[in-house]
Amino acid sequence: MISTSVTPPRAVLLGQPNTGKTTLFNRLCGLRSHVANYPGITADARIGRWQPGDTTIELVDLPGVYSLDLDLPESTLCRRFLNGKLGEAKPDVLLIFLDASKLARTLRLYAQATRLEIPICCVLTMADSALQQGSSIDIEVLEELLGVPVVSIDGRRRSSLGPVSLAVESATVPSRTPPDDPRDWSRATADSAVIVTDPEARATVTRRTDRIDQFVTHPLWGTLTFLTVMSALFLTIFWLASWPMDWIDALFSVASSVIEGALDAGPLRSLITDGVVGGVGSTVVFVPQIALLFFLLSLLEETGYLARAALLADRFMRPFGLPGHAFVPLLSSHACAIPAILCSRLIPDRQDRLATILVAPFLSCSARLPVYVLLISLLFAGQPLLAGLAFTGCYLLGAIAALLSSLLVRKTILRGPSRPFVMELPPYQRPSIGHALEVAGERSWTFLRKAGTVILLICIALWWLSSYPINAPSAEVQSLRNQVAAASTVDEKTAIEKRANRLQAREQVAASFCGRAGHWAEPILEPVGADWQLSVAILSSFAAREVFVSSLNVVLGAGDDSGAVGSIARVRNSVRDDGSALLTPSSAGGLLVFYVLAMQCLPTLAVTRRETGGLRWALLQLGYMTALAWALGAATRTLLIALGWP
Template sequence: MLLGNPNTGKTTLFNRLCGLRHKTANFPGTTLESRLGVVRAGSGEIRLDDLPGVYSIELDQHEARVCRLALEGSLALGGESVRAPDAVCVVLDATSLPRNLRMLGEALRRRLPMIVAVNMIDIARRRGIVINTAALERELGCPVVPVSGRTGEGVEALVAALERPRLATTTPPGDPTGERDWVERLAQIAEADTTPSADTFTERLDLAFTHPVVGLAVFALVMTGVFWALFRLATIPMDLIDSLFTSLGGFVASALPDGLIASMLVDGVIPGVGGVAVFLPQICLLFFLFSLLEDTGYLARASFVADRVLRPFGLPGHAFIPLLSSHACALPGIMAARAIPDRRERLATILVAPFMTCSARLPVYVLLTSLLFKDSPAMAALAFTGCYALGACAGVVSALIFRRTILRGEGRPMALELPSYKRPSVRDALMNAWDRGLVFARNAGSVILSISIVLWWLAAYPVAPPTPESAALREQAAALVHSQPAEAGALITRADSNEAQHRLESSFAGMLGRAVEPALAPIGYDWRISIGVLSSFAAREVFVSTMAVVLTGHEDADSEGVLGRIRQAKRDDGVTPVLTRATAWSLLVFFVLAMQCLPTLVVTAREAGGWKWAALQFAWMTGVAYAAALTTFTICKAMGIA
């Protein structure tokens, strides 16, 4: 097991030792993740468990409890057998040895075979810190290896030491005074020749990055850069995945005979999983960039800048990463909230994270803003920005309400270690992005797959017989197929559209749409829009293809022809447009604020510790969205916008 303080370079060392030979898993019954890797050594393979970084294993904290239980042999990663570890490798930060020695003392008191890795030895050397590892080894009686996970220095010696761990010959006293004396004595032995130089570079940068004005400007600049990268660079692989799933759907449709399985795969599983998998590049890129920023040391400073902004709303600085991540997808955002130490603050962050505008909302915004501002791209862009601002404002105000009511209580003031600034490791960032991508893909492959099947079933059953209109169109097409094949093709397309519309109207989803119509009528939605709202629970962007099918019979809402037909589609009275301007505004506001994502609710229930939190999140967001949509619709009507 790999044990150590945060910021000791433990993860970099783990990556250096195991490479891609690892898996990420949860400790059973917890939301805490860890990685289990394999080190190739001379005598075979060594399994290495990377425990969470903690300042002390005796703290009354979730991570510390997990470390204690894992060291006692009463807890193991999911899928692994529960047993005491064969040995513990304690990772110490060579640039901050005295504090790290306390953790070493705690590990020594567990009386397990041990190896000590004095990491970041290269950085320590540059700063004039000399660690006498030979003297430390003599004093402790177990292997002590100077190493640099970043450069690979000493890694071979560490692998050799991992094969021959030894029980230490010393056990530090348990009382505070005795422990302090032990640490001081050991630090004197190890750092006898040290004359550290002042880290003026870090000191100067800290003054700038935590400055009330300059710090905020740098923070805004860095986050703008992250956003730009997310929405520019990720577009290419996103389009590739999208076209891959489209081709896969086409291939399966042509390869399988018409029937239940083909329909389930083509209309349910492939678009359902594809609709979520398309966000994989954004999620990987987001974690890659965060990993780089964290490695430079900037993220710890940014947390303090964010703390000044978020604290008035009852959220800690730690919440900015979950909230920012939620702009790509709420799922990794909610999972990132694990890093918030205070339970109430963590729950508040989880509850409001889906208010942030995720990428799945963007197709809906594109559809509605292009309907609202057909000839004014500037106004459409402004409306887009307004949607982002509205989501963020609703999120922080909701957090304030939760923190003043059901999650009332003093927040935990922040104390963070501020590591020295350094060049980030691209290798570590890539591996982190890979890990996060795998976790997300696993989620898409299980929960989202099940949800897709259920929603497909609701939209596909009961199967409606062809309408007389479509039957007539097919008869006409059959008569013209030899003389006018182009005309026949157009008639068949019209028949297909007619049948698709009719199938959806007659399905359970259509029945539900009609059932909820009275509830949604006050905000301007008829039964067709209600079907779109209900179907978007699978994923918000499903709204666009559903509306295209319901209103035009085609799934592709991108073409101007289909957009025009959506604009011209009429309600049951044959006069009123389905999407009036007032309805479009109401829908836009509704989609900014509503919890239209079943996978998010599943992850909220898991991360917050119960379905009651997911139910609260759903009820709160839907309530806020309904009230805001009602207000918008009423104002629009009062102003004569119809």
């Protein structure tokens, strides 16, 4: 059926939300997209290449839709794409996903797709869920009734995917066309194809699901469960990740020492040790936390709990002008604001969607993790419980800021009622550790790739800006150098030489391009606790907030001669020009609040501009978030000083 043209044939995956489309797409193409156990996670069509045997097929993963006729963004995208109205040719084959546990419902979409007159093959998924509920599907009967090939798969098991290529090869335009109103037809077809194997099983599963639903959506117990689950999640991350983080930190320190031993002092050695190893190392050290966060979130998603949490969230978010639909984008925002903003396309109402896009970057994304860890480690050294609570506090502060900001915009520039909420709740199921590991591995690799490209490039540029122009040593340094010659003992000589080196290096950074920028910004950022060195780190992290940690290490690295092992220890031991500690509890607290709330992410602003269709929303987001971050950061620092924290 697939034509042999120069361009590879195109097969399109079409199905209702949560039928396992994206899982199969990832398996076949080797690409990874986020697969969540609630409807509508795929907001964009994704394209990949699949090579069954000698052929190459272009696979397109369309967003999950309940119907092709809806006036919703995902339905419009599917309709236009399938009719070849997006500047692309009509697809060669349609793979339509049928959920074995709710066959009648998923057959309605099949019925609509038959009108397109494109060769179809059906992919039957969730056979295990159906079996759990005491039923199975007679595939031969279903093929006979539909008149197209049907293949049953388990997207998570690679071994079950073999028949897919055969089904695609034998895809055909259906000989029987269902009626325009397919409801009765789909029920009758499902009744004929479903074999009930255990009539009691369904009742048992239903009773169990009812009991769990009653509990997790209960206004009191459900809320307590939600808070407990989220706190446990973040405590586990902070506690478990500390060991591998220490190992990675030590590894980079050893690498730095080895390079220092092998190369003579000079610009090249400084570039490698301070710019490359120091800068990138201080970001890579946070990979264990990122991996753990995604591993645990993925487990939680797969259980089916998060969809219930969205339902519960609707009740709490509604008074703030946000619909329950916004829960999924806002939850995704804990990983990255960009997929969250893209995902908010699925929110049907424009006012709701704009409010969600504007406040989504307040939610703590994974890029903030390195900054949180650094500042919290300095605030609560050796106190894991307090550190865990502070960590949870940062996430809560972001969430509260998002809700209150939403209330503000819905009362002012985005007035109007929110739409009522309806959402499909997937069955409870045991999560797959293998899949969660895959998600964690993929996200960590993405972060590492970013550390190896964008962050590395920023570190190199920043190192140069903090090393040049060359500054002539001051009279004080000259005087110390003279004292070295006059010193009587070796120990005295070494000590004076170290002091001279440290002072000269500090003077060099202060007089560099970076230092000048830091001094210029210092009066503005001083209220939140930043001196000129921290100001340099804040300015350089405007494009990407996680750069703060590596920038600080690059700036401090140039003036560091303390022999401190590891990036956190280096920041802890650093001092300001007046000799006081670089980060005191009050300045760390002020900066922490600043980073929880600040819009330090250029790609997010670009996506906001694209998704809202105008620059003004992106500028509003930038201005509002930065001003709020500065004001609350300064207020926090002032409060901490007033409470006796220096």
